[in-house]
Amino acid sequence: MSSCSQCENALYELKVLCSLICVCNVNTTRRGKGENNLKQQCVNTGIDWIHESGQGRQILPEVGYFMKATPPMPLLKSSGLGGQPEHIRDVWHRINKVKKMLKEQGREYVEGDLRIPDVVITQDPSQPPVQSNIKRVVEIKFPGDRWGKGQREAYKEIAGEDEFGDPKLTELTPNKCGCGDNNSQEEQIAESIPELKEAWEGRLEELSVSVWGELGIALGSGLLAAALFADDAFGIVMDDPIAVAAAGRAIVSGKRVISALFSRSTVAPKLIF
Template identity: 35%
Template sequence: MTDYARGQGGGSTGPGNGHTNTVRLRRNALDPKDRQVLCSMVCKCNSMPSIGADGQKLKQQCVSGRLKTADALTGNQSPYKAEINYDMSRDPPAPIMDSGVSTKAHDYLSGWIQKYWPGGLDSYRPGIGNIRRPDVVVVNDPSRPPTQANLKSVVEIKFPGDSMSEAQQAAYERIAGSPDKVAVLGPDSCDCGVDGSGPQTQPATSNAPDELSDGARTFLRSGAPPIIPPFPGFAF
């Protein structure tokens, strides 16, 4: 995902001419169990994406929607956290979490900026990487917030037609604390089957880790993608 942008449909990864460079994909930054769970989501959403109001195929939103719902079903105790915003002005970058539930993402980013960013929304400069939002972070201890000390992996998911820029890669390495903890997944790197149902070398219905509830495991294995409502007022 790109950094937070106010009123900009495309977002930005930073200043410059908009050129995107290809970066090396790291297949070994995920252990086999995490890779199997996330690749199962990638393959399912590649073949059966969520459908937007105008009929567009929302593959990325399908993955994030599934993971967010699974996290909610576990009481925000899933090891897989989708679309956590990170304050890149901190060292190390700090996750922006709910003030009452430290393992739950803050629901209203613009409100957080207005309250906590120096000068609020009027002083916040979008499009230069002040806030970054990886697609997925994997934590070691699901009962603790996704701070750098608790991060197992930072994962960016790219479907065909999308690519990861050097600025994104550098930002996610800062969030993770090491280049070796950053991974990029997509249908090709997940070896999705011909029908898109699942990785060819793994069962199509992966067993999620023991930390997930039965309801969350059932949801992650289910075939029907969630309906993703449009996000009003802001673009990321």
């Protein structure tokens, strides 16, 4: 296996992500439009599942960043009881927070003011994911995904540089995890952890087809509606009442389905964090 020399400081975390990516790439029931959204949500759910076992808190899915700050500022909310602030996962909360900050600056939102990398890996999980605490920013691309306009440059700005002057940004694909197209020319930079991959496969098998179908419907109506104004961020069509209503219904449905997922018994194996 080839290796990315700039990835060594976060190689184990990349292996964890590859374990989820390799399973999610072949374990979705939806086909066609929206399939990769479902795969990405599968990875996010896997990260949350690992968190449920008390592990991997340095691996954070979908941290939103306000790009008008220097360096870009993570969007955080108070966790209460004197705990560390948590990053905002709710799409509407992120949008409203960015709009409020821009209004205070006398500005209107333009595309790219909010960026949401797929994963941020921190040095210290007890501290916020600010640039000085970022070990690596990871963008996951499933087959057919492409970098959006200005996306790579924005993520480099979020990540900052390592001690060698290289951006702390890594792209992961099934091929780069060693589980994609055998004919691919992409360099493999990480591999799955067999125990974790097997456990995540088992976790997904606990879900009935109807539950996965419902999650797919939620993504199809809500996250894809959100995708009308967001590939990695969002545009201005959030004012479209149809898109807003569809996304709102899907968030409720998605939360119910995720809750059902977490009521199951399979837990993440002991990792070496």
